[in-house]
Amino acid sequence: MCGIIGYTGKKNSVEVLIEGLKRMEYRGYDSSGIAILNDNNEIVTIKKKGEIQKLINAINDRKYPSHTGIAHTRWATHGEPNDINAHPHSDCKNEISIVHNGIVENFKSLKDYLLSKGHKFVSETDTEIIVHLIEEFAEDNDLLTAVKKALKKIKGTYGLLVISKKLPNTIIAARMGSPLVIGKSDKQMIIASDASAIISHTNQVLYLEEGEIAEITVNDINISNIFSNHITDPKFIEIDMTLEQIEKGGYEHFMLKEIYEQPESIRNTIRGRLDKTNGTIRLNGIKKYINDLKDADRIIITACGTSWHAALLGKYLIENFANIPVEVDYASEFRYRNPIVRKNTVVIAISQSGETADTIAAIYEAKRKNAIVLGICNVIGSTIARITDAGIYMHAGPEIGVASTKAFTSQVTVLLLLAILLGRKHHMSFDEGLHLIKELEKIPDKINEILNSRKYIQKLSKQLYKHTNFLYLGRGFNYPVALEGALKLKEISYIHAEGYPAAEMKHGPIALIDDNMPALVIALKDSIYEKIITNIKEIKARKGHVISIATKGDKEIGSMLKDVIYIPDTFEPMAPLLSIIPLQMISYEIAVLRKLDVDKPRNLAKSVTVE
Numbered sequence: 001m002c003g004i005i006g007y008t009g010k011k012n013s014v015e016v017l018i019e020g021l022k023r024m025e026y027r028g029y030d031s032s033g034i035a036i037l038n039d040n041n042e043i044v045t046i047k048k049k050g051e052i053q054k055l056i057n058a059i060n061d062r063k064y065p066s067h068t069g070i071a072h073t074r075w076a077t078h079g080e081p082n083d084i085n086a087h088p089h090s091d092c093k094n095e096i097s098i099v100h101n102g103i104v105e106n107f108k109s110l111k112d113y114l115l116s117k118g119h120k121f122v123s124e125t126d127t128e129i130i131v132h133l134i135e136e137f138a139e140d141n142d143l144l145t146a147v148k149k150a151l152k153k154i155k156g157t158y159g160l161l162v163i164s165k166k167l168p169n170t171i172i173a174a175r176m177g178s179p180l181v182i183g184k185s186d187k188q189m190i191i192a193s194d195a196s197a198i199i200s201h202t203n204q205v206l207y208l209e210e211g212e213i214a215e216i217t218v219n220d221i222n223i224s225n226i227f228s229n230h231i232t233d234p235k236f237i238e239i240d241m242t243l244e245q246i247e248k249g250g251y252e253h254f255m256l257k258e259i260y261e262q263p264e265s266i267r268n269t270i271r272g273r274l275d276k277t278n279g280t281i282r283l284n285g286i287k288k289y290i291n292d293l294k295d296a297d298r299i300i301i302t303a304c305g306t307s308w309h310a311a312l313l314g315k316y317l318i319e320n321f322a323n324i325p326v327e328v329d330y331a332s333e334f335r336y337r338n339p340i341v342r343k344n345t346v347v348i349a350i351s352q353s354g355e356t357a358d359t360i361a362a363i364y365e366a367k368r369k370n371a372i373v374l375g376i377c378n379v380i381g382s383t384i385a386r387i388t389d390a391g392i393y394m395h396a397g398p399e400i401g402v403a404s405t406k407a408f409t410s411q412v413t414v415l416l417l418l419a420i421l422l423g424r425k426h427h428m429s430f431d432e433g434l435h436l437i438k439e440l441e442k443i444p445d446k447i448n449e450i451l452n453s454r455k456y457i458q459k460l461s462k463q464l465y466k467h468t469n470f471l472y473l474g475r476g477f478n479y480p481v482a483l484e485g486a487l488k489l490k491e492i493s494y495i496h497a498e499g500y501p502a503a504e505m506k507h508g509p510i511a512l513i514d515d516n517m518p519a520l521v522i523a524l525k526d527s528i529y530e531k532i533i534t535n536i537k538e539i540k541a542r543k544g545h546v547i548s549i550a551t552k553g554d555k556e557i558g559s560m561l562k563d564v565i566y567i568p569d570t571f572e573p574m575a576p577l578l579s580i581i582p583l584q585m586i587s588y589e590i591a592v593l594r595k596l597d598v599d600k601p602r603n604l605a606k607s608v609t610v611e
């Protein structure tokens with residue numbers, strides 16, 4: 001939620017900042033802005049409502065030679081998206097400028113204080129108080145001390161970048177609850193919310209830790225703690241991310257690219273983790289805690305959105321294979337409802353970005369209750385990866401499309417691996433473990449087979465895209481898939497869709513069925529096939545339009561329904577890795593037919609770093 005970037009170095013800062021903003025546009029896209037120190041050492045600020053192209057158009061009219069600057073792409077919290085509320089924000093004298101990713105919770109009282117001191121505000125944002133606080137403390141102090149003093153007054157979260165005309169060629173960066181990565185290369189430093197904005201310049205990065213502040217110049221970086229002043233040695237590491245991974249690579253949208261990457265991303269998730277000799281799984285990241293998991297009275301999995309749907313599947317998988325009770329909690333609920341965490345409870349947090357504010361808060365709450373907390377994350381070095389006791393990386397590669405696709409299948413794959421490992425530690429036989437492992441290896445090829453049916457899915461989507469309500473139904477392992485399918489349609493097509501356990505339909509939603517309400521039903525040849533066929537008949541009897549995801553070779557369903565997407569057969573617990581693919585594809589095609597911005601759906605942002 002919001003992307004920030006700062007640059008100081010030999011290149012024209014405007015070009016570097018704009019390129020970085022474009023790479024981080026998925027983090028927020030309702031407005032953007034840039035503030036640079038020009039050759040006359042004045043701060044020049046340009047801000048525009050709307051997508052980054054509008055900012056680029058505004059900048060293109062003029063020339064801005066500059067080697068230091070900051071920029072921001074916004075997902076609005078305080079104040080509607082407009083030119084004034086867009087960042088950067090400046091102090092009364094336009095001598096200091098800041099960009100901020102986060103929330104100032106006590107901004108009202110601080111604003112009253114600053115107004116009483118004569119400060120003038122122009123925007124409705126919480127961020128603007130930070131720059132005026134810095135201005136207030138800068139009167140008698142150097143900038144670094146002033147920023148520290150200001151941040152000590154703030155309750156909330158920040159990834160913050162500050163420039164000042166009194167300190168040319170310097171950027172101050174501070175972090176509390178919102179990520180900041182610093183990239184270093186020959187005579188230049190780039191600071192950004194995520195590494196995607198840095199990778200085209202360097203792969204040498206340093207992740208700022210919680211509570212740290214850095215004073216950054218072209219050649220130097222000094223890091224200290226905001227509260228204790230403790231000094232830390234800067235340690236840069238090499239990150240394993242390529243430019244190719246974060247570009248569209250010929251696809252029309254990132255979402256489509258990421259849907260098509262799933263065979264490869266799942267291969268990467270399982271790579272090196274299958275132990276065929278012992279019919280089990282190797283998860284080195286959580287080795288130290290595997291017995292705590294095995295002996296847990298209860299596992300709680302907490303997450304948000306798509307990750308929550310994966311968590312629900314995790315419950316089905318772990319309970320099925322390892323016989324350990326699993327509870328699944330929305331992170332936003334867990335953090336506020338005084339959850340019961342006993343001595344033998346292990347908490348697992350799932351997050352693609354590793355930066356979701358609600359999930360982070362749930363982790364802290366679990367830790368306050370002395371639970372072991374494990375993480376399942378995609379973004380290496382993210383906050384959740386760092387604050388959990390141990391974890392399992394998904395290795396899905398960067399996911400840029402706001403609608404999560406390959407992250408979901410990698411999360412489910414990780415949970416499958418964990419469930420098999422725990423199963424083997426309990427009563428699962430070597431043969432069963434090996435059998436599952438061998439089938440898991442076949443999943444990427446089976447996904448490829450489904451991806452080949454794009455033409456048929458496009459044809460089907462043409463029949464569907466004008467409808468305004470959809471039902472998604474599934475049972476057993478495919479119930480969480482129904483929820484995820486419905487979420488995909490909602491978020492990128494803005495169509496109302498509800499996911500339901502198919503048998504629950506008769507307890508209410510069946511009243512909605514008519515010929516205007518398409519029902520997407522996952523009806524695979526599994527242990528509950530006959531039951532779901534009955535549910536399909538119930539819909540058809542009420543003139544509902546059923547589109548089914550069915551098992552290849554199923555003649556019965558073919559004789560009942562006109563619209564069937566066939567997927568290859570697999571073991572029942574692995575079926576979600578296949579059944580979700582056509583649902584992702586349908587959502588994508590419908591959004592394209594509705595001429596919507598698939599990668600940047602309205603009102604959303606990729607990582608939700610506010611409550």
Ligand code: M6R
Nearest residue numbers: 305306307351352353356403404
């Ligand atoms: O990064 P996280 O996995 O923690 O994100 C959680 C949700 O915000 C995320 O899954 C969201 O629901 C996606 N837009 C779904 O496609």
